[in-house]
Amino acid sequence: MARSLELHNYVGHLIRRAEQVHTALWSQHVSREITSQQFAVLNTLSDAPGIDQRTLARLTSLDRSTVNHIIRRLTDQRYISQVRDEADRRRTLLNLTDDGAALLGSLIGPAEQINRQLLDSLPEDEREQAVDMLRKIASLDDGPTGSGP
Template identity: 60%
Template structure:
Protein backbone atom coordinates (compact mmCIF):
# COMPACT_ATOMS: atom_id res chain seq x y z
CA UNK A 1 0.00 0.00 0.00
CA UNK A 2 1.31 3.44 -0.93
CA UNK A 3 1.49 6.08 1.78
CA UNK A 4 0.33 9.61 1.09
CA UNK A 5 0.49 12.80 3.07
CA UNK A 6 -2.59 14.70 4.10
CA UNK A 7 -1.54 17.80 2.14
CA UNK A 8 -3.62 20.30 4.08
CA UNK A 9 -1.51 19.41 7.14
CA UNK A 10 1.80 19.67 5.24
CA UNK A 11 3.51 23.04 5.72
CA UNK A 12 5.36 23.02 2.38
CA UNK A 13 2.11 22.47 0.50
CA UNK A 14 0.36 25.26 2.41
CA UNK A 15 3.23 27.71 1.87
CA UNK A 16 3.22 26.90 -1.85
CA UNK A 17 -0.56 27.45 -2.01
CA UNK A 18 -0.20 30.79 -0.21
CA UNK A 19 2.49 31.78 -2.72
CA UNK A 20 0.14 30.84 -5.56
CA UNK A 21 -2.58 33.06 -4.08
CA UNK A 22 -0.11 35.92 -3.66
CA UNK A 23 1.23 35.52 -7.21
CA UNK A 24 -2.30 35.57 -8.65
CA UNK A 25 -3.18 38.69 -6.65
CA UNK A 26 0.10 40.33 -7.67
CA UNK A 27 -0.54 39.72 -11.37
CA UNK A 28 -4.15 40.87 -11.14
CA UNK A 29 -3.68 43.98 -8.99
CA UNK A 30 -0.03 45.09 -8.92
CA UNK A 31 1.80 44.23 -12.14
CA UNK A 32 2.08 41.62 -14.84
CA UNK A 33 5.46 43.07 -15.90
CA UNK A 34 7.22 43.49 -12.54
CA UNK A 35 7.43 40.38 -10.37
CA UNK A 36 7.29 40.47 -6.60
CA UNK A 37 10.99 39.48 -6.58
CA UNK A 38 11.83 42.46 -8.78
CA UNK A 39 9.72 44.60 -6.46
CA UNK A 40 11.77 43.29 -3.51
CA UNK A 41 14.98 44.35 -5.25
CA UNK A 42 13.62 47.81 -6.09
CA UNK A 43 12.29 48.25 -2.57
CA UNK A 44 15.55 47.11 -1.00
CA UNK A 45 17.51 49.60 -3.12
CA UNK A 46 15.12 52.37 -2.07
CA UNK A 47 15.66 51.51 1.59
CA UNK A 48 19.42 50.99 1.25
CA UNK A 49 20.89 52.77 -1.76
CA UNK A 50 24.33 51.88 -3.09
CA UNK A 51 24.39 48.19 -2.28
CA UNK A 52 26.62 45.71 -4.04
CA UNK A 53 24.88 42.71 -5.58
CA UNK A 54 25.92 40.27 -2.84
CA UNK A 55 24.52 42.49 -0.09
CA UNK A 56 21.41 43.18 -2.17
CA UNK A 57 20.81 39.43 -2.43
CA UNK A 58 21.12 39.05 1.35
CA UNK A 59 18.93 42.08 2.11
CA UNK A 60 16.17 40.99 -0.29
CA UNK A 61 16.36 37.29 0.74
CA UNK A 62 17.03 36.14 -2.81
CA UNK A 63 19.85 33.93 -4.04
CA UNK A 64 22.73 35.63 -5.80
CA UNK A 65 22.06 34.12 -9.23
CA UNK A 66 18.42 35.27 -9.12
CA UNK A 67 19.49 38.78 -8.09
CA UNK A 68 22.01 38.81 -10.93
CA UNK A 69 19.27 38.08 -13.49
CA UNK A 70 16.87 40.59 -11.89
CA UNK A 71 19.49 43.34 -11.74
CA UNK A 72 20.48 42.77 -15.35
CA UNK A 73 16.84 43.07 -16.42
CA UNK A 74 16.20 46.17 -14.28
CA UNK A 75 19.37 47.83 -15.61
CA UNK A 76 18.32 47.06 -19.19
CA UNK A 77 14.89 48.58 -18.47
CA UNK A 78 16.45 51.72 -17.00
CA UNK A 79 15.17 51.23 -13.44
CA UNK A 80 18.52 50.49 -11.79
CA UNK A 81 22.00 51.77 -12.54
CA UNK A 82 25.40 50.37 -11.71
CA UNK A 83 27.90 52.97 -10.52
CA UNK A 84 31.41 52.96 -9.09
CA UNK A 85 31.48 53.40 -5.33
CA UNK A 86 32.46 56.95 -4.42
CA UNK A 87 35.28 56.02 -2.02
CA UNK A 88 36.27 52.55 -3.27
CA UNK A 89 36.48 52.78 -7.06
CA UNK A 90 36.95 48.99 -7.30
CA UNK A 91 33.39 48.40 -6.06
CA UNK A 92 30.30 48.61 -8.21
CA UNK A 93 27.11 49.50 -6.39
CA UNK A 94 23.49 49.64 -7.47
CA UNK A 95 21.08 52.58 -7.27
CA UNK A 96 17.54 53.25 -8.37
CA UNK A 97 17.23 55.58 -11.33
CA UNK A 98 14.53 58.28 -11.26
CA UNK A 99 12.41 55.94 -13.42
CA UNK A 100 13.03 53.13 -10.92
CA UNK A 101 11.93 55.35 -8.05
CA UNK A 102 8.81 56.38 -9.96
CA UNK A 103 8.00 52.74 -10.77
CA UNK A 104 8.41 51.70 -7.14
CA UNK A 105 6.17 54.56 -6.00
CA UNK A 106 3.48 53.31 -8.40
CA UNK A 107 3.81 49.69 -7.21
CA UNK A 108 3.76 50.30 -3.46
CA UNK A 109 0.04 51.21 -3.03
CA UNK A 110 -1.33 48.14 -4.87
CA UNK A 111 1.27 45.92 -3.15
CA UNK A 112 0.06 47.24 0.20
CA UNK A 113 -3.54 46.56 -0.83
CA UNK A 114 -2.93 42.90 -1.72
CA UNK A 115 -0.95 42.45 1.48
CA UNK A 116 -3.94 43.78 3.39
CA UNK A 117 -6.29 41.63 1.32
CA UNK A 118 -4.39 38.50 2.34
CA UNK A 119 -4.33 39.59 5.99
CA UNK A 120 -8.05 40.34 5.83
CA UNK A 121 -8.65 36.67 4.99
CA UNK A 122 -7.61 35.93 8.59
CA UNK A 123 -9.59 36.72 11.72
CA UNK A 124 -8.47 40.10 13.07
CA UNK A 125 -7.14 38.60 16.29
CA UNK A 126 -4.92 36.13 14.36
CA UNK A 127 -3.20 38.55 11.96
CA UNK A 128 -0.31 39.62 14.18
CA UNK A 129 0.28 36.02 15.23
CA UNK A 130 0.27 34.84 11.60
CA UNK A 131 2.86 37.48 10.66
CA UNK A 132 5.01 36.63 13.67
CA UNK A 133 4.91 32.90 12.87
CA UNK A 134 5.69 33.43 9.19
CA UNK A 135 8.66 35.65 10.12
CA UNK A 136 9.88 32.98 12.54
CA UNK A 137 9.74 30.31 9.84
CA UNK A 138 11.32 32.61 7.22
CA UNK A 139 14.23 33.45 9.55
CA UNK A 140 14.76 29.96 10.96
CA UNK A 141 18.10 28.28 10.30
CA UNK A 142 16.89 24.76 9.61
CA UNK A 143 19.91 23.53 7.69
Protein backbone atom coordinates in the same frame (compact mmCIF):
# COMPACT_ATOMS: atom_id res chain seq x y z
CA MET B 1 2.20 0.65 -0.47
CA ALA B 2 3.67 4.00 0.50
CA ARG B 3 1.89 6.14 3.05
CA SER B 4 0.53 9.43 1.67
CA LEU B 5 0.37 12.82 3.32
CA GLU B 6 -2.80 14.74 3.97
CA LEU B 7 -1.81 17.75 1.88
CA HIS B 8 -4.34 20.05 3.55
CA ASN B 9 -2.28 19.59 6.76
CA TYR B 10 1.18 19.70 5.14
CA VAL B 11 2.94 23.00 5.78
CA GLY B 12 5.09 22.93 2.64
CA HIS B 13 2.05 22.36 0.45
CA LEU B 14 0.12 25.14 2.18
CA ILE B 15 3.03 27.58 1.81
CA ARG B 16 3.25 26.76 -1.90
CA ARG B 17 -0.51 27.27 -2.29
CA ALA B 18 -0.34 30.55 -0.38
CA GLU B 19 2.47 31.66 -2.72
CA GLN B 20 0.27 30.77 -5.70
CA VAL B 21 -2.52 32.94 -4.27
CA HIS B 22 -0.07 35.80 -3.68
CA THR B 23 1.35 35.51 -7.20
CA ALA B 24 -2.13 35.56 -8.75
CA LEU B 25 -3.15 38.60 -6.69
CA TRP B 26 0.14 40.33 -7.56
CA SER B 27 -0.41 39.78 -11.26
CA GLN B 28 -4.03 40.96 -11.09
CA HIS B 29 -3.62 44.00 -8.85
CA VAL B 30 0.00 45.14 -8.78
CA SER B 31 1.86 44.33 -12.01
CA ARG B 32 2.09 41.77 -14.77
CA GLU B 33 5.55 43.08 -15.73
CA ILE B 34 7.27 43.53 -12.35
CA THR B 35 7.41 40.47 -10.10
CA SER B 36 7.22 40.62 -6.33
CA GLN B 37 10.93 39.68 -6.23
CA GLN B 38 11.75 42.59 -8.55
CA PHE B 39 9.61 44.80 -6.30
CA ALA B 40 11.64 43.61 -3.30
CA VAL B 41 14.84 44.65 -5.10
CA LEU B 42 13.46 48.08 -6.02
CA ASN B 43 12.11 48.60 -2.51
CA THR B 44 15.40 47.59 -0.89
CA LEU B 45 17.40 49.91 -3.15
CA SER B 46 15.07 52.72 -2.18
CA ASP B 47 15.82 52.04 1.49
CA ALA B 48 19.54 51.34 1.01
CA PRO B 49 20.87 53.16 -2.06
CA GLY B 50 24.41 52.43 -3.19
CA ILE B 51 24.65 48.86 -1.91
CA ASP B 52 26.33 46.03 -3.78
CA GLN B 53 24.72 42.89 -5.18
CA ARG B 54 25.82 40.65 -2.33
CA THR B 55 24.26 42.96 0.24
CA LEU B 56 21.12 43.26 -1.88
CA ALA B 57 20.82 39.46 -2.04
CA ARG B 58 21.12 39.24 1.74
CA LEU B 59 18.61 42.03 2.42
CA THR B 60 16.02 40.58 0.02
CA SER B 61 16.62 36.93 0.99
CA LEU B 62 17.16 36.09 -2.67
CA ASP B 63 20.02 33.95 -3.95
CA ARG B 64 22.82 35.79 -5.75
CA SER B 65 22.09 34.30 -9.17
CA THR B 66 18.44 35.42 -8.93
CA VAL B 67 19.53 38.90 -7.86
CA ASN B 68 22.02 38.99 -10.75
CA HIS B 69 19.25 38.16 -13.22
CA ILE B 70 16.87 40.74 -11.68
CA ILE B 71 19.57 43.45 -11.67
CA ARG B 72 20.38 42.77 -15.31
CA ARG B 73 16.73 42.99 -16.30
CA LEU B 74 15.96 46.12 -14.25
CA THR B 75 19.14 47.78 -15.52
CA ASP B 76 18.14 47.03 -19.12
CA GLN B 77 14.76 48.63 -18.36
CA ARG B 78 16.59 51.65 -16.88
CA TYR B 79 15.08 51.25 -13.41
CA ILE B 80 18.46 50.61 -11.77
CA SER B 81 21.87 52.16 -12.39
CA GLN B 82 25.20 50.49 -11.70
CA VAL B 83 28.49 52.25 -10.92
CA ARG B 84 31.91 50.85 -9.95
CA ASP B 85 32.85 51.37 -6.33
CA GLU B 86 35.86 53.70 -6.44
CA ALA B 87 37.16 52.23 -3.16
CA ASP B 88 36.92 48.64 -4.44
CA ARG B 89 36.80 48.35 -8.23
CA ARG B 90 35.59 44.74 -7.97
CA ARG B 91 32.26 45.91 -6.51
CA THR B 92 29.37 47.44 -8.39
CA LEU B 93 27.05 49.74 -6.47
CA LEU B 94 23.37 49.87 -7.29
CA ASN B 95 20.87 52.71 -7.21
CA LEU B 96 17.34 53.37 -8.36
CA THR B 97 17.04 55.67 -11.33
CA ASP B 98 14.33 58.34 -11.36
CA ASP B 99 12.23 55.95 -13.47
CA GLY B 100 12.85 53.18 -10.95
CA ALA B 101 11.77 55.40 -8.06
CA ALA B 102 8.62 56.40 -9.97
CA LEU B 103 7.87 52.75 -10.75
CA LEU B 104 8.32 51.77 -7.12
CA GLY B 105 6.05 54.61 -6.04
CA SER B 106 3.33 53.35 -8.38
CA LEU B 107 3.59 49.79 -7.01
CA ILE B 108 3.63 50.46 -3.27
CA GLY B 109 -0.10 51.20 -2.89
CA PRO B 110 -1.28 48.12 -4.78
CA ALA B 111 1.30 45.94 -2.96
CA GLU B 112 -0.03 47.20 0.38
CA GLN B 113 -3.56 46.52 -0.84
CA ILE B 114 -2.91 42.84 -1.62
CA ASN B 115 -1.06 42.47 1.69
CA ARG B 116 -4.21 43.75 3.41
CA GLN B 117 -6.36 41.46 1.27
CA LEU B 118 -4.31 38.43 2.30
CA LEU B 119 -4.42 39.39 5.97
CA ASP B 120 -8.14 40.19 5.78
CA SER B 121 -8.72 36.50 5.01
CA LEU B 122 -7.83 35.87 8.68
CA PRO B 123 -9.71 36.89 11.80
CA GLU B 124 -8.39 40.25 12.98
CA ASP B 125 -7.02 38.86 16.24
CA GLU B 126 -4.91 36.27 14.33
CA ARG B 127 -3.27 38.54 11.75
CA GLU B 128 -0.25 39.66 13.73
CA GLN B 129 0.34 36.13 14.99
CA ALA B 130 0.18 34.76 11.42
CA VAL B 131 2.78 37.27 10.22
CA ASP B 132 4.99 36.42 13.21
CA MET B 133 4.73 32.69 12.43
CA LEU B 134 5.61 33.25 8.77
CA ARG B 135 8.63 35.33 9.85
CA LYS B 136 9.78 32.44 12.06
CA ILE B 137 9.45 29.94 9.23
CA ALA B 138 11.15 32.31 6.78
CA SER B 139 14.05 32.84 9.20
CA LEU B 140 14.91 29.12 9.45
CA ASP B 141 17.75 29.64 6.99
CA ASP B 142 19.14 32.64 8.87
CA GLY B 143 22.14 30.96 10.41
CA PRO B 144 25.05 32.94 11.87
CA THR B 145 26.25 33.73 8.33
CA GLY B 146 22.76 34.00 6.84
CA SER B 147 23.63 31.23 4.43
CA GLY B 148 21.37 28.48 5.70
CA PRO B 149 21.32 25.80 8.41
